[in-house]
Amino acid sequence: GRFGGYGGQYVPEALMPAIEELRDAYERYVLENEDGFMDELRAHLADFGGRPTPLQRADQLSERYDAEVYLKREDLLHGGAHKLNNALGQVLLAKYMGKERIIAETGAGQHGTATAMAAAHLDMPAEIFMGETDIARQRPNVFRMELNGATVTPVTTGRGTLKEAISETMRDWAENVEDTHYVIGSIVGPDPFPRMVRDFQSVIGDETHEQILAKTGDTPDSIVACAGGGSNTMGAFHEFRDKEDVDLIAVEAGGSSLEVDEEAGVAPNSATLSTGEEGVLHGARTKLLQDEDGQIMESHSVSAGLDYSGVGPELAYLVDEGRVEAVNVDDETALEAFHRVSRLEGVIPALETAHAFGYLEENPDAVGDITIVNVSGRGDKDLESVVAETEERDLDVEPAS
C-alpha cells in the first residue's frame, strides 16, 4: 500500500493486528467480492443511497465558458454528499468482519453524519468522535448524527478539531479492535485505508465514464474536483487515471492567503498539495502543512470540509508524478462561485465544491471542451455561514432579489 514514497503504515505496534485484519478483509471482500460483498454494497447504494447520481449538462455555465460543462451530482446522494459511498462500504465491511461497533471521526460533520446514517441503516451502534470546537460550530450536523442514533463524543485535546478527532478515534480503535471497526473519513491513514476509501468512492468515476460516453460519445477533456482529504477527488479521478488525455485538476482551499505565519504555526489555507512538505500524519507518509521545525501547522478554510493540514498520500503521489494538477482558489473566489452557480444553474453547491467552480471561473481556458465538475455535496449546510460571510466581505455577487 505505497504510492511512491508516500503511504505506508506508520502506526504503533498495538494497531498492527487490527490493520492486518482489515487489509485481509478489504482484499477478500472488496477486491475479490467474496460472499457477494460488492453486489450487496451496490444494492444498498442504489436502494438506500439513490445511485446512480445524474451527470447533468450545465447549460448556463457551458455558455459562459464556451465549453460542454457537465456536473456529476453527488449532492443528490442520500445525505447530500459523496460521503455515503465510503461510509456504507466500510460499515457493511465491518458487518462482514463480524464487528459489533462502529467508530468514526469528523470535523465539519459530513463524514460523521454519513457514518451515522449508514450505521442506522445497517443496524450497527455508532460512536462519532468530534472536536469540541467543531461541535460548537456544526450544531445541525451534531443533531443529525444523534437523530440517526449515533453517540457524539467530544474530543477536548489540542485545538479540538479534525486532527485531534482522528488521533482520538485511532486510540479507541487500538483498545477495542476485537469488536470495533474504525470508519475513516477520507483517503488518509495507514494502508489499507487510502486504497479502500478510494475504491469505495471510485463508483463516482465509473458512473461518470459511462454517462459521458452515452451523452457525448466521448471521454472528457478535464475533470475538476475540490480536494480536502481527497476522497471525492480520487473517487472522480481513479477511473480516468490511465487515460492520459483526460486532465485531472484538484482544487484546494487557498484560504485567505498562501503566506504562512511561522511564529504562530498557522497556515491561513489548506493548500497542502501546493505548499506542503513531506511528513507523517495519522499513520501515513504524505504531504503536510508544517513549519520549518516540522511542526504540523493549523490549516484554515472558509469551508470546514477542506480544513485539514494533511492530504491523501495517493493524491500527493499523483501530483508529484504530474498526473494530477494541484491548484487552489481563495475563500472569496469560492464564496462568489457559491452564489454564481446557485443563481445560474439552480444548484446550491457545498462550499467545498464551490472551490472547484471558482477555479473554472478564473481559468475558463484551462479546461477542455468537455469538462466535468464533481459536485461533491450540496450547500444547505453552508447557508448561514455564506450569508454572514457575504455581508462581511465586499464580494462580486449579483444582489440577492
Ligand SMILES: C[C@@H](c1c[nH]c2ccccc12)[C@H](N)C(=O)O
Ligand atoms: C472531509 C471530511 C473528513 C473526515 N475525516 C477526514 C480525514 C481527513 C480529511 C478530511 C476528512 C470532513 N472534514 C468531515 O469532517 O467530515
